[in-house]
Amino acid sequence: MTTTEHQRAVKAAADELIDVSFTVNGTPVTIRVPARMHLADALRQHLGLTGTHLGCEHGVCGMCTVLVDGDAARACLVFAVQAEGTDVVTVEGLGTQDDQHPLQQAFSHHHALQCGFCTPGFLMSSYDLLTHEPGVDDERLPEELSGVICRCTGYRGILAAVADVAEAHPEGVPAPRNCAPRTLVGRGGAATAAAPEAAPVGDAEEAVPTDITRPTGTPTITVEVTRLLTSPLDDIWAVMTDVHRLARCLPGAEMTEDLGDDRYRGRATVALGPVRLAFRGLARITERDESLHRLALLAQGADTGGNRTAADIGLRATATPDGGTELRADAAVFLSGRIAQFGRALAGDVSQRMFEQFAHALDETARTGQPPDVGAGPGALSIGVAAVRDAVRRRLAAVRTTLQERRARRRGC
Numbered sequence: 001m002t003t004t005e006h007q008r009a010v011k012a013a014a015d016e017l018i019d020v021s022f023t024v025n026g027t028p029v030t031i032r033v034p035a036r037m038h039l040a041d042a043l044r045q046h047l048g049l050t051g052t053h054l055g056c057e058h059g060v061c062g063m064c065t066v067l068v069d070g071d072a073a074r075a076c077l078v079f080a081v082q083a084e085g086t087d088v089v090t091v092e093g094l095g096t097q098d099d100q101h102p103l104q105q106a107f108s109h110h111h112a113l114q115c116g117f118c119t120p121g122f123l124m125s126s127y128d129l130l131t132h133e134p135g136v137d138d139e140r141l142p143e144e145l146s147g148v149i150c151r152c153t154g155y156r157g158i159l160a161a162v163a164d165v166a167e168a169h170p171e172g173v174p175a176p177r178n179c180a181p182r183t184l185v186g187r188g189g190a191a192t193a194a195a196p197e198a199a200p201v202g203d204a205e206e207a208v209p210t211d212i213t214r215p216t217g218t219p220t221i222t223v224e225v226t227r228l229l230t231s232p233l234d235d236i237w238a239v240m241t242d243v244h245r246l247a248r249c250l251p252g253a254e255m256t257e258d259l260g261d262d263r264y265r266g267r268a269t270v271a272l273g274p275v276r277l278a279f280r281g282l283a284r285i286t287e288r289d290e291s292l293h294r295l296a297l298l299a300q301g302a303d304t305g306g307n308r309t310a311a312d313i314g315l316r317a318t319a320t321p322d323g324g325t326e327l328r329a330d331a332a333v334f335l336s337g338r339i340a341q342f343g344r345a346l347a348g349d350v351s352q353r354m355f356e357q358f359a360h361a362l363d364e365t366a367r368t369g370q371p372p373d374v375g376a377g378p379g380a381l382s383i384g385v386a387a388v389r390d391a392v393r394r395r396l397a398a399v400r401t402t403l404q405e406r407r408a409r410r411r412g413c
């Protein structure tokens with residue numbers, strides 16, 4: 001990457017944290033990163049854009065290819081601080097599951113991937129090639145794409161896919177389809193993971209919607225959970241109707257702005273094992289029934305990786321004979337993007353665990369009058385790890401049962 005007018009001279013110690021502002025997939029972001037962190041790590045760790053893969057981290061394999069100001073760049077060879085003021089496009093910006101870029105469609109059509117590890121690198125490299133050399137001759141493709149290594153496919157499907165797109169778009173490959181503030185809501189992981197005190201992000205902030213519509217269609221998962229709390233109903237209801245304290249009870253969540261009319265802006269971090277997702281979004285209270293002690297709300301969020309989630313949630317508290325409270329929650333959860341690929345069982349487990357932690361925090365808040373210390377409580381990461389561990393255990397148990405049944409059948413039992 002060449003030096004641009006955006007870059008400023010900064011003298012920093014190797015481990016010093018530096019604020020870097022740039023645009024990624026159409027959304028202005030500000031992250032605080034160590035001076036020596038490369039762009040690929042910054043994209044993956046601070047912005048949740050894990051579509052940018054890392055292979056060699058020496059500029060050899062091409063897995064980490066992204067576009068910086070319209071040109072392909074090895075994200076493992078660019079320091080994140082060098083991205084200051086630039087316009088970065090990652091594979092997540094190319095298209096979405098529902099609206100794939102022609103290159104993604106062609107890769108799918110030609111079975112141009114097996115494990116898929118090299119695919120983001122090939123997609124971004126091909127995009128760069130077809131942008132700079134529209135209608136490039138088929139015979140030159142092997143050499144032009146030799147900067148990315150694939151260990152699985154033998155390259156034939158990849159070359160056929162790129163050749164198809166080159167032929168279909170001789171005037172130049174269509175622009176990325178997922179690059180706009182409306183599709184990348186705010187700073188996502190940047191603000192949550194690295195720089196919660198960073199400045200607002202200008203246009204992107206304005207682009208965040210200020211109202212929510214009830215999701216339609218079939219939810220990805222539905223959750224129904226009941227928990228017994230020790231605090232009396234009145235104390236629980238007092239917390240449920242105090243939105244600020246209620247938000248503090250949600251694991252990994254933080255309310256950032258009261259928009260009025262029972263609408264709130266906030267952010268939340270959810271992790272499934274090693275996959276960490278940071279959402280920004282909105283919540284709106286749709287029902288607050290004092291007599292039934294029922295609260296209903298809609299929530300929606302998106303991260304910078306194109307993941308979206310929406311939930312229609314109902315909470316109802318009833319007094320128990322022993323002076324405690326029964327808290328019942330039902331939620332219809334809608335997921336799209338990469339997170340929708342997690343199994344329903346796993347997503348359901350995570351939702352249940354989050355509710356368990358929420359119920360525990362609600363009880364503690366009602367009992368002590370103070371919201372729990374978010375930093376000291378079980379983090380979102382531990383929710384994910386526990387859920388993944390349990391899901392794996394259940395899966396192993398199911399496999400074990402199946403094997404035992406097969407053995408029994410073979411023995412004629």
Ligand code: FES
Pocket residue numbers: 053054055056057058059060061062063064065074075076077
């Ligand atoms: S990880 Fe960047 S080129 Fe290999």
Ligand code: FES
Pocket residue numbers: 112113114115116117118119149150151152153
């Ligand atoms: S599809 Fe596996 S490395 Fe290319």
